[in-house]
Each structure stands twice: as C-alpha cells, then as structure tokens.
Amino acid sequence: MDASGWRLAFVRLTRRLWFRLAAFAVGAVAVALLAGAAGSWPTSVVPVDLGQGSVQTLLQILATSMLAVTTFSLTVMVSVYASAASVSTPRATQLLVEDQTSQHALATFLGAFVYSIVGIAALSTGYYGEDGRIVLYAGTLVVIALVVITLLRWIQHLVGFGRMADVLDRVERAACDAATEAARRPHLGGLPPVPVPATAWAVEAAVAGVVTRIDLQALSTVAERCGGRVHVLVRAGAAVARGEALARVERGGEDEHGGAVRRAFLVERHRTYDQDPRLGMVALGEIGSRALSPSTNDPGTAIEALNAIQRVLTAALTTAPDGETAHARVHVPSVALADLVEDGVRPIARDGAALVEVGLRVQRVLGGLLHVAGDEDAAVLREASRRAERRAAAGLSDPGDVALVGQAAARARGEAA
Structure with missing residues (x-):
C-alpha cells in the first residue's frame, strides 16, 4: 500500500465511532493508573489529607451517572440514524455516523465511565498512596468538568441533530x-480519454461491488514501468461485476502489472462520498x-x-x-x-x-x-x-x-x- 492508501486508511479509521471510543477509554485507563505513580510533590503542593473515601465517593457517582448517560446517548444516536434513513434517505446515514460532535460526546462519557471504574478498582486494592489520591482527586475534578462541558454541547447539538434540515445540510x-x-480535477490529475488501442489489454475486477476510490499515483507508476498508458474505464461510484473491465493498459502484461492496476481500484460493498x-x-x-x-x-x-x-x-x-x-500517462473520464x-x-x-x-x-x-x-x-x-x-x-x-x-x-x- 502506498502513501495515499495509508492516508485514506487512517482517515477512514478516525471516522469510525469505535476508534474514538477506544482512544478515550485507553487514555482514561492510563490517567487513572499513572496517578498511582506520582512522586511526593502532590502533598507539598496540596497539604491536605483528602482521605480515600472522598475520592471513592466521587468516582462512584461518576461511574453510575456516566453509565446511564452513555446508554442514553447511544440510544439517541441509533434512533436518529433510523429516523434519518426512514424520512430522508439511507444514503445520509453514513454522514450522521461520522458526526464528530456525537462521537466526541459518546467517547467522553465512556472514557469518564472507564476512568471511574478503574479508579474505584485501584482504590479498593490500596494501589494509591496519599500522593496518588491527590492526583486522582484532581484528575476526577478535571474529568467532571469535561463531562459537564461535553454534556452541554451534546444537549445543544441534539436540538437539530438528525432533523431534516440537518440531514439536507450534511448531504449538501x-x-x-x-x-x-x-x-x-475533472480527470483526477490525469488526461482526458482518448481512443483505446486495440492491443491494450484489460484489467478485470476480481469481485463484484462498487468502485469507491481510484489511486491515480499507482496507475501512473504502472504506466511508467511498462512504458505505455493506462486508460481508466470507470469512475468512483460505478457498479462493476466480477470480470468487468476496470481499465485497459498499453504494453506490459497481466502477469506483470495486472495485480498493481487492480489494487489501484478500491471495490467495496457500498458507495462513499469521497x-x-x-x-x-x-x-x-x-x-x-x-x-x-x-x-x-x-x-x-x-x-x-x-x-x-x-x-x-x-x-x-x-x-x-x-x-x-500530475499523471500524464493515465487517461480518466470526467x-x-x-x-x-x-x-x-x-x-x-x-x-x-x-x-x-x-x-x-x-x-x-x-x-x-x-x-x-x-x-x-x-x-x-x-x-x-x-x-x-x-x-x-x-x-x-x-x-x-x-x-x-x-x-x-x-x-x-x-x-x-
């Protein structure tokens, strides 16, 4: 996979809901456990004996409330997805799923829940000393502040989230x-189509599906290696059958370059907007x-x-x-x-x-x-x-x-x- 392929994979990964949830959960576990590794500086800065019970009470309240808020938020999001698919179009659902505000809110609530659970478990085993409890208490106050701010933004966001006007704006x-x-870039950085020589050999789709992305850089590399040109026959959004021609290549051969050309066409189950x-x-x-x-x-x-x-x-x-x-050896229809x-x-x-x-x-x-x-x-x-x-x-x-x-x-x- 080339640089553009890795970049696309990373962008798609960050759009997924579970990625942000996992990142926040891992961060919460790390913060809760690192509090136990604090040195002696917290007691010198905050010369107050907080006691183990005060921190544990806050964490228990946070854990109970965040579990309910996370469940509620997830229920609301699923309901919005179903409503948008029924009253507007199912094609808009993927845009709602990728909504950054919703993902951030759910990830924050889940992260706060995981943080409180890990903190309670560590407190019950005596993992924290006096310095660790001070750091944990300060971290809990920061988490509560983040939760309150996120909850206020989330409530405001829910006023219009998934409504018809919101769906129309997202699709637009x-x-x-x-x-x-x-x-x-009508030709994706390539050249307009020209008559395809009869000697050009076809690269066929290995699976049936929808073309969602064409890597012009990979096609250009193949064209330079074989000393010919690549003629793209389909654009992103085209439904292709197994065995249908995706492109035709001048010079070279299927055994030598067919796999590289075929990998330049990303064929998936569903269309994307990119x-x-x-x-x-x-x-x-x-x-x-x-x-x-x-x-x-x-x-x-x-x-x-x-x-x-x-x-x-x-x-x-x-x-x-x-x-x-940018790709003078690749011809792409507009x-x-x-x-x-x-x-x-x-x-x-x-x-x-x-x-x-x-x-x-x-x-x-x-x-x-x-x-x-x-x-x-x-x-x-x-x-x-x-x-x-x-x-x-x-x-x-x-x-x-x-x-x-x-x-x-x-x-x-x-x-x-």
Whole structure:
C-alpha cells in the first residue's frame, strides 16, 4: 500500500465511532493508573489529607451517572440514524455516523465511565498512596468538568441533530465538496480519454461491488514501468461485476502489472462520498423524491432539496479546472453534468410533476444554473428544462398551471413565452 492508501486508511479509521471510543477509554485507563505513580510533590503542593473515601465517593457517582448517560446517548444516536434513513434517505446515514460532535460526546462519557471504574478498582486494592489520591482527586475534578462541558454541547447539538434540515445540510456539504473537487480535477490529475488501442489489454475486477476510490499515483507508476498508458474505464461510484473491465493498459502484461492496476481500484460493498459526486446528487434527489410520496406529501422539503441541488451545481459550474496534469500517462473520464442533473433533478421533476409549485421551482433552478453555465453545459440544462416541462404538462390537470410552468420554462431557457 502506498502513501495515499495509508492516508485514506487512517482517515477512514478516525471516522469510525469505535476508534474514538477506544482512544478515550485507553487514555482514561492510563490517567487513572499513572496517578498511582506520582512522586511526593502532590502533598507539598496540596497539604491536605483528602482521605480515600472522598475520592471513592466521587468516582462512584461518576461511574453510575456516566453509565446511564452513555446508554442514553447511544440510544439517541441509533434512533436518529433510523429516523434519518426512514424520512430522508439511507444514503445520509453514513454522514450522521461520522458526526464528530456525537462521537466526541459518546467517547467522553465512556472514557469518564472507564476512568471511574478503574479508579474505584485501584482504590479498593490500596494501589494509591496519599500522593496518588491527590492526583486522582484532581484528575476526577478535571474529568467532571469535561463531562459537564461535553454534556452541554451534546444537549445543544441534539436540538437539530438528525432533523431534516440537518440531514439536507450534511448531504449538501458532502455533495458540494465532491462536486467542486471533480470540477477542479475533472480527470483526477490525469488526461482526458482518448481512443483505446486495440492491443491494450484489460484489467478485470476480481469481485463484484462498487468502485469507491481510484489511486491515480499507482496507475501512473504502472504506466511508467511498462512504458505505455493506462486508460481508466470507470469512475468512483460505478457498479462493476466480477470480470468487468476496470481499465485497459498499453504494453506490459497481466502477469506483470495486472495485480498493481487492480489494487489501484478500491471495490467495496457500498458507495462513499469521497470521490463520487454523483452520490451526493442521488441522495438529494432521493430526499426530494421521498418528500413527494403520498405518505409524506411534503413539497416544501422537495423545494429545499432543489435549492440545495442548485447550490451544489452552481459551485461545480463556477469552479475552474486547475489545469495541472500530475499523471500524464493515465487517461480518466470526467463526470458529466448531464449525469449530475439526472441524478438530482429528474427524481423530483418526475414525482412532483402533478404539483405546480414543484414544477415552477424546477424551472427556476435550471434557469438559475443557465446563468453560470457555459455553452456545452447550457445545452444539457435546456434539455432538462424541456423534459421537466413535458412531465409537468402530462401531470398537471389545470390548464392554468400548465401555462404557468410553460412560461417559467420559457423564461429559464431564455425563449419567448
């Protein structure tokens, strides 16, 4: 595994809930046990006999309360995950699981519980002397202060955590980050696709799944070693079957370079937001589409999703490519604007075809995007406007509503009404 692979593994590790819980628990055990190794300086600084009972009482209170608070917090988090998956989209759950405030709160509560348990056990064995009890008492006061501050932040965080607005904001940020990065580096630092020579040999996927990451540096290294070029055929987010071609390589051979090229494509069970701008648009489209279902009937949320889609696409359209080619021997396809528009706008335009307010908002969003789009992108947006207009004309029953959507579509495309 190269440096970028290790870096990705470390970032993913730090996002996991258990990692922070384990780190805080280990730290709590270390602090509680190191207090017994204190020298004679604590009694000279604090010439007070605290007694073993006072420290143990505080630790018992802390242990009892932290067990209840940790259980409550975990229950709340699981409930929020289930609620977000049912009312918005399951694609947003991974963003909630990676929420840093929630992880920090749960880790702090668990760490305080472990600290108090270890302290009580050590006190009962006579592990601490007079100096150790003073250090343990001071450490307990610090832990209590951290718990109080964290609890106040956690309570404030729960006011909006997992609500529809919070989910929309999280998905929008993830989609915007991925979309702007794709616009800045449309070919991931490589070159645009070119015709693939017939002699180029294919590297096939070893397992079925979803491509979540492509290591361009590894592909560039292979291309330099074999003196040819690597033609990437799939982007992150693409579902591949076992035996499906991931890339084609000029020169070299499967036995010599096939394993290295195959390892450059990370194939997993589920899509992630990192290199996949389409996933964010899919999630926003699903949120808007689910809000328009008969059981929910919430056009306002669909309109909010459309507004978020407009902001994401505006950021992508206004981001200039950096023009840097770090991997001159690797050819990578870019993410098409048509795919992003279809992923985000089409589900809402389809399911909201019978609602005039949704039809009007779709046209206004597309019209706003046309103001910042280039000629090629403008053609894609105009076609999306026409399709949405046809859906609305077929779904609306009132001729006046049909006329309103038609006028909004004409204004969006810059045509005469």
